[in-house]
Amino acid sequence: MKMRVIVTLKPGVLDPQGEAVRHALGSLGFEGVNKVRQGKMIELDLAETDPxxxxxxxxxxxxxxxxxxxxxSYALEPLEG
Amino acid sequence: MKMRVIVTLKPGVLDPQGEAVRHALGSLGFEGVNKVRQGKMIELDLAETDPxxxxxxxxxxxxxxxxxxxxxSYALEPLEG
Structure with missing residues (x-):
């Protein structure tokens, strides 16, 4: 079965990548972006079928x-299919 | 409101990062990992309140x-809070 893993920086840890995205969005004219945090998404296709x-x-x-x-920190989410 | 953006490589596009993770998991003794795909997760905190x-x-x-x-490709998911 497939599992989705979301890895994010813990609250309080500086996120320069997210900050760069926020700045770039502002430069492109997007207003009202309070904050951006960037993380990783890893999709695992496991042979194991028991959730x-x-x-x-x-x-x-x-x-x-x-x-x-x-x-x-990380969060696990089962995916269908 | 907060929106979560998941950016993934389209099916068929080579994912060397995911492949490296799959290989590393195998080296650590994890078996039964058929496939790994890696993508980005971007959390946007927008001033806009209308979903x-x-x-x-x-x-x-x-x-x-x-x-x-x-x-x-990308997928948008509204987040609570």
């Missing part, structure tokens, strides 16, 4: 590789 | 800046 076990696997992958848990 | 207009704004931002629509 609970697939989530366990994905969580272990996040802890070991996908997220730097000192400054980043 | 329809906020989505219109976010779509325009994607077309102009956030996504390279030749090779990338």
């Amino acid at each position: 609970v076990r697939a989530e366990e696997q994905a969580r272990a992958m996040c802890e070991k590789l996908l997220a730097n848990t000192v400054i980043e | 329809v207009r906020a989505e219109e704004q976010a779509r325009a931002m994607c077309e102009k800046l956030l996504a390279n629509t030749v090779i990338e």
Whole structure:
């Protein structure tokens, strides 16, 4: 089954990439953009078909590789199909 | 209101970053990972409070800046709060 992992910087951690996007949007004439935060999206296609076990696997992958848990948090979302 | 933008490479476009993650997961002993695709997540905090207009704004931002629509597709998701 497919799992989607969203990795974001923890609140309070400076996000220069998001800030650059916000600035660029302003330069392009987009107004009313209060804040931009940028993160990563990783889509995992796992052989495991049981949703609970697939989530366990994905969580272990996040802890070991996908997220730097000192400054980043992650969220797991099962995807259909 | 907040909008979440997910930018992914279109199907068929080579994703070396995802492939590198898949390989690294294999090296760490994770089995049963068929495929990994990596994309971007951008969280926009917009002053606009109307959901329809906020989505219109976010779509325009994607077309102009956030996504390279030749090779990338994007999805918009309203966020609570």
